[in-house]
Amino acid sequence: MNTDPVLVGVDGSESAAAAARWAAREAVLRHVPLTVLAAFGFADGSFVGERYPPVEWLEVKEAEAEELLQAVRDDLAEVEPRVRIAVETSPAGPEVALREASAKARMLVLGEPTGTLSGLLAGSPDIDLVAHAHCPVVVVRGTIRPREPVVVGVDGSPLSEAAIGCAFEEAAVHGVPLVAVHAWLDADRSRLFGDRDFPFEAREAEHRLLAQRISGYSALYPDVRVERIVEQDRPRDRLIEWSSRASLVVLGSRGRGGFTGMVLGSTSHALLHHAECPVLVVRAGTTAAGDR
Structure with missing residues (x-):
């Protein structure tokens, strides 16, 4: 049984507090500890004018981080009293500290991009943590709907396969249905057929692909009710639309249309910024949340 903790980063923002509450519930349902990390260093590890920050500065920042962690503890004790919490501070920047800590976590949870820590998702280096963490990453955004699918x-990509495994486990842990969405409007086919419906044989092939991809997991998780959706549309558009009535959207960091060497594809980028519920991203080289 995997007893690695759920890991969440906090920075005092409301989005990070929401992420901590989500992570606490996940830890309770999985019967694992929750690690709450507050990193107080600069993002690039530097200190203006000096190679290392003064000891006095470190002491003040560490005290502030410990005060923040106590506030998080108090909040979680009210909303999830059963959660087992370990707290950590780090003088490193948030991205570095969380990436290193993710090597010993089953899942990393972040808030949506509004604060300093959550702001990692806002610009170009924003996606670095999602892209390079050692475990699957959840970005808690939008509306929390714990009883929705x-x-x-x-x-059909290898990362999609890993995402399916994570999604089945999440559905089983939370006791909710699973909706498997296969949207298959790609550029080559669009140029060939334009706005017309694709041939019946092509559509049937996509239905078979979806059925084949989930069949093995349905056998492993017989209690999870599955709805299969095959649509002729861009994946990101369909998944964003589905996110308005989901508890969680799970996807690989890039799909079969991504360029070789890309860490995150256009669909995962779009969901991280526009989904209306939390998003779980599974990246190459990470292990599915329940397999570690």
């Missing part, structure tokens, strides 16, 4: 994007 888990939605997974399926496209």
